[in-house]
Amino acid sequence: MSGDPLEQFKATFFEECSELLADSESRLGGIRLSDGPVDIEDLNAIFRAIHSVKGGAGAFEFTDLIGFAHVFETVLDKLRNHEAETTEHVIDTMIACNDHLISLVDAARDETVTDDAVTQRLKAALNALIDGGQPAAAENLHEHVSEGVELPVPPHGNRRYKISFIPHPELFKYANEPLLLLRELAGLGTAEIVVDTSKLPTIEALDPDLSYLSWTINLLADCSEDDIREVFEFVEDDCDLTIALDEVGDAAAAQAEDAPEEPPASEPTPPDESDTGKEPAQQNVPTPAVAAAAATAPAGNKPVQAKPGGGGAQSGTVGSIRVELDRVDRLVNMVGELVITQAMLKQRIGELPADMSTGLSQGFDDLVMHTRELQESVMAVRMQPVNSVFARMPRLVRDLAAKLDKKVQLVMTGEMTEVDKTVIEQLADPLTHMIRNSLDHGIETAAERTDSGKPETATIHLIAEHRGGRIEIRVSDDGRGINRQRVQEKAIEKGVISRDDNLTDEQIDELIFAPGFSTADAVTDVSGRGVGMDVVRRNIIGLGGRISVRSEPDRGTQFTLSLPLTLAVLDGMVVAVADEKYIIPLTSIVESIRPSKKQLNRLSNGADVVSVRGNYIRLIRLYHLFGIPQATQEPDKGIVVIVEIEGGELVGVLVDDLLGQQQVVIKSLEHNYDPVSGISAATILGNGRVALILDIDGLNMMAQSKNNGSRNTNQTLAIAPPALAIAGAEKPTDHGNMEVKDGA
Amino acid sequence: MAPEAASASAGNMMKTPDQDAVNEDSRSAETFQYITFTIGDEEYGVDIMAVREIKGWSEPTVLPNTPAHMRGVLNLRGEIVPIFDLRCRFDQGRTEATNIHVIVIIAIADRLAGMLVDAVSDIISIGRDDFKSVPKMDRQIDTEYLSGLATVKDRMVALLDAEKLFSMRDVENGILAGSNTPLLQQAEA
Structure with missing residues (x-):
């Protein structure tokens, strides 16, 4: 951190600018998309944002920025005073100006120079808008912007x-x-x-x-x-x-x-x-002189006797403070270490003779509660509404729709759903990809849509919600759906599958996630940007998430993205398979049973099922998938942990023993190595050893592809069959929802 | 542990006879320091700047469905570090690791990895001219993993290019296969 207070204020200013401008961008986008009358509150908010940027810029004497912001602000002021009309053209100009303001802020921060022609062109456009409203009055404004320049200039106000x-x-x-x-x-x-x-x-x-x-x-x-x-x-x-x-x-x-x-x-x-x-003479005044004059x-x-600091014309008392992310991260890390240490202590206390440990355990239980509360509070600090990512999407849709000449509206639900900052950061890319994909491949042109009897304007729904301790984000469109025939042909052409492969519709849909797969006839700069859906999926899986697609011809396509709420901690059940210990996320566990022999059945395709209260649940043998010798092989001697997978289906995971419930700190395996199937991450147990956190859906996919592999040796499908293929009707989950929030 | 490496390099600064011998031969002023270790009778060297620490063997947590030379992961002060069996990597069979075996932790790009070796032997300084190129021949290691050969006290030391050694197969290709069937079939076999 820089010791110079001015530098610090500047840094704060730039941070604020980017937030303010991002907000105004999303509001402008909102205005652009909405049909109805413009919400005056939006205009006010945008005005305030630009005004704050201008004010702050004034404090640091970023003349380019002030000049531009001022003209921008003038237009906004006219709009909110109903002196000018908010036409589409006006909004487009303002979006362009907002973008330019962002680049001006960047330029001021990086001490570079922006393209002056752009500034001038946009200023002219803005001035034209001003003129449109009231021809003469505001014309001079843009030259009064620079503070202090008036000193050498004769008075010219009226x-x-x-x-x-x-x-x-x-x-x-x-x-x-x-x-x-x-x-x-x-x-x-x-x-x-x-x-x-x-x-x-x-x-x-x-x-x-x-x-x-x-x-x-x-x-x-x-x-x-x-x-x-x-x-x-x-x-x-x-x-x-x-x-x-x-x-x-x-x-x-x-x-x-x-x-x-x-x-x-x-x-x-x-x-x-x-x-x-x-005044031509003015142009010769070098900036430093102007600044000094100002x-x-x-x-x-008269020297004004005031505190230095204050940072800018900021108003009122605020209910929040600005904290560097670094500090929060450090806090989160320390709490993570605390949890590990606590787990270690717990183990030690458990080893003590009963008479010594009783008093200790009582105190320890309090400690556990406090640690948990501390952890939840710390995690809550990092929780943010997904809005910060969603807000960029209307803009994306608008730009793409214009580029592709399609009519699209975006409907967003659940923008205020909160997830950890670490997750938010990872959301932008996949979301952008999914939306691009829908727009480019899914949605038809207006003419095609009218021909097939659909409304001219296509709709993309972007939905976020909490679901079973995870955040689920769905992107669905009402386009033409996945063209399965073309996908299949392409996959054969690219050698992803062979011609003899007999794939279900769902498996074909999943092919779009196969490495090196792109169905766009021509590689457009919209979808064909080098990274395909395979990279998206790989990144999501790396985060312990899942992505799946469901499509109906002529009805549309839905991408479902599911990610953990936080990438920092989870409540887990420690299970043992032979000497190995694994963690199963508690949020996915429904119950654990030791089945009797009667409950076990084998299907004709070799899959094992367990009947639990009349339902047949597929059995996943962990020792088999992971190749662990000396594990309990008979389900009636081990324990079947019944877990819920994507889509609400239940499967049973066969393990040797349950060792107990524990909160674990998630450590990335990918940081130093690569993703491993069936493992979402690692953690460190109380004894300092690494334990692996199971990825239940990944296990399910492994089990299924194993089954398929044994049935069909021709199976060269590089990706596992989708979990969706077996997904039943979705049912809302009620357990484990937003555990973290409760304590906040 | 790190102190070991530090003390070893301190010893080096005092110039043991070993290094003097090497340095005298060197016509170039520029020298490179390598940590050497043994696997069976063979001696290998790795750039000292890549070495983060040297620690005794402890049994790592096995990662399922990974290649045989991938022994598992260890907790290194909160970092999850993969451990590779170098002997196995060179197709000389699996190391039956005991307490006297050693893990050399190296940094490759921004990743950490551990190499299981038999013993760490020395720190050597090699002048630019002492590098001998690797003759094209049928060796047990693919020559692409070697950055060169050097002779130290009549012994040949094969200098490893750690980046190529681990990044090529495991990190880049093999394990990326998050849901790759070939891996599963491998495991079944």
């Missing part, structure tokens, strides 16, 4: 305001900084600022946290009163503010004439384009 700004003593407590406000005010026109120090106490009585100063400002500018109020937007409640219009200059007419012949785009300008304007301008009247 209205004289008398502003009295008397901050309440507590002003500083809310991280407000009058200096910044005054600077911004000076940016609107020519300001004469007079400070009133009469309330300033003697140095002994002075409380540096209170504000004693007040200001009277004579502002010569051609902005409206609202523009001035906007400067004080964040401090309105913490000061007495009066704004009076003194006189109206007669320059208005001349200004209006000047306006049309001043298209900013036509003038090639140096990077500090905020100086763009009529710094001294308001302060020159």
Whole structure:
């Protein structure tokens, strides 16, 4: 971390900018997609976001950024005041501007220069919008943006305001900084600022946290009163503010004439384009000088005695703090180590003679409870709504739909479903892929859709929900479904399957996950980006997740993605198979039984089933799948752990023994090695040894492909048959749901 | 453990006669340090910069359906580290590991891996000119895993290219097969 406070504030500013702009982007996207009237709240929020960016940029003197943000803001202001209409064109322009603002922020952060032509073009577009609303009034705005430039410039405003700004003593407590406000005010026109120090106490009585100063400002500018109020937007409640219009200059007419012949785009300008304007002399003012002038301008009247810091014009008390992810991660790691140590202690206590361990165990039980609570609290810190990923999707859909010339609407449900930050990070890629896939392959063109009697506009549903201690995300479209014949032909052509293979429909659908498979006739830049669904699946499996596809011809395709809520800890049942110990995630366990001989049956295809209360449950022999010798082979001598797999089906896993329930810290196996079938991750037991966490669905797939393999030796299918092939009707699960949330 | 490696390299700085002999021969000022270890009668070297630590053998947790030379994973201060049996890797059969066997932990790219070897023998400094290229011949190791040969006190040391040794087959191809049937069939066989 940098020791320089200014650098730290800058870092905070950039972080804030990216969040604000991401938010405004998603709102703009929302406006673009919705048919109805524009929600004024959205416009307000976008306006505030851009305004905050501008304010912060002012504090750090990023002139490019301020200049652009200001014009942008002006347009937004008109929109929210209903002075201009929110047409599709306007929104598109604003989306483009928002994008450009993001790149300007990036440029400011990386200290690089953006393409000025883009800035100018977009500014021209924005100015055109402004002109569309009110031809003359706002035209000059973009040249007043740069603070302090007015110093060497003759006054050119046409209205004289008398502003009295008397901050309440507590002003500083809310991280407000009058200096910044005054600077911004000076940016609107020519300001004469007079400070009133009469309330300033003697140095002994002075409380540096209170504000004693007040200001009277004579502002010569051609902005409206609202523009001035906007400067004080964040401090309105913490000061007495009066704004009076003194006189109206007669320059208005001349200004209006000047306006049309001043298209900013036509003038090639140096990077500090905020100086763009009529005065050529101004262009020669080097940026540092401007900056210096800006710094001294308001302060020159009287040094403002204020706390350094505050960071920018931020308002109000907030219910949250900004913490570096690193720190949270460290916390999570430490709690993880604590849990391991605790497991070790538990083992030791268990080895003690009963008379010694009784008192100890009592205290230990409390410790266990506290640790668990601590862990849940820490994990809750990292929980975030999936919204942060979902928010990017409308934009993706809109862009792709435009590119592919298809009509698509995106309906999102469950955006507020919370998952761990680690999972969120992993969601973006697969989601993007699945949506791209739906749009590119699944959804037909409007004409095709009308021909087949479907509504012209296709619908993609994006749904997130908690399900059995996992998060499940579904992407479904109402397109043409998977073209099985083409998929099969392609797979044969690519040697993924052989011509003799007799595959079920579901198996064909699953082929799209096969390595090196892409059905697009031409590799478009939409889907054919080099990474296919196979990579998506591999990454998901690596995270202990699953992805499956279900398709109906002409009805649509549904991708289902399921991931653990957190990638950090899980509650597990430790089971033994011979000398090996494995962990079965508790959330998937339904019950454990020791079946009698009567309960065991063998199907004609060689699969074992156990009958449990009238239901037949397939048996997975772990020792067989993992090749472990000396394990219990007869189900009636071992234990069958009945677990729920994807789709709600139950299977029984045969193990030797149950060793107990334990919370385990998930350690990645892939970090140093590669994914292993049937294993989702590893953990460290109390004795310091590694134990493997079972991936039940992976086991199920292994068992099935093993069965298939023994039945059909021609089977060269590289991927296992889908779990979906055997999926029954989905039933909602009620156990284990959101365990982590309960404690939060 | 790390201290061992550290003390060993400290010893090296004091220049034992061994290294002097090597250094005198060297015409190039640039030298490379290798940790050498034995497997049976053969001596191998691996770049000292890749070695993270050297520890005694402890039985790892077996990963199912992995190649025979993949002995399993160990907990190395919270990291799950795969352990490879180098003898087995070179097709000389499985090492019957005992307490005196040694695991050399090396870093390959940003991954950690452990090599099970019989014993760690020395740290050698090799000048650029002392590298001999590997003659094309029918050896027990595929020559692509060797970065060169060196002669130290009349012994030949085969210098391993750790990155190629482990990344090529296991990490890149073999185990990626998350649900690969060939692996399963292998296990069945």
